Amino acid sequence: MPERTPNIDRSILVFTIWGSLGFLGLGIFLESLARDTWAISAVGVAVIVAAFAAHIVVNAIHGTGFTRGEAALGIGIYGVLGLVFMAGALAGGMTSADYYAGLTLFGTLAIGLLAYLVTRHGLRGAFSQFHVRAADTAARRGA
Numbered sequence: 001m002p003e004r005t006p007n008i009d010r011s012i013l014v015f016t017i018w019g020s021l022g023f024l025g026l027g028i029f030l031e032s033l034a035r036d037t038w039a040i041s042a043v044g045v046a047v048i049v050a051a052f053a054a055h056i057v058v059n060a061i062h063g064t065g066f067t068r069g070e071a072a073l074g075i076g077i078y079g080v081l082g083l084v085f086m087a088g089a090l091a092g093g094m095t096s097a098d099y100y101a102g103l104t105l106f107g108t109l110a111i112g113l114l115a116y117l118v119t120r121h122g123l124r125g126a127f128s129q130f131h132v133r134a135a136d137t138a139a140r141r142g143a
Contacts, residue, residue: 010058024047032101033098041100048109049108052112081106
């Protein structure tokens with residue numbers, strides 16, 4: 001049997017983390033919406049944060065960051081959920097517990113992303129992940 005590469009091991013670990021902790025947290029969060037209880041949603045958010053932290057630990061062990069696909073998937077899911085939350089809030093069918101559950105989820109994930117960027121890249125490096133100066137772009141093109 002050929003040896004697996006570290007990328008395959010990392011991928012299996014990440015898939016297992018999100019397949020177990022991620023879906024467990026999602027299930028708890030959705031149950032909180034059905035029961036209209038903010039405290040249960042906070043537990044669901046905590047489990048999702050634990051999955052995010054475990055993913056970061058796996059990345060640190062393997063000496064990598066998030067892949068482009070993982071980053072795109074995370075940002076895409078965050079955006080779609082944000083649109084669904086805004087549509088629900090505008091439709092007026094949300095209870096206060098649902099509203100606070102959504103705010104807890106989005107606020108916690110946003111703070112977690114910023115904390116990850118600052119700890120991984122430092123303050124200046126985190127800003128540089130999003131901001132590209134015109135001079136840097138022109139230098140890369142050879143202008």
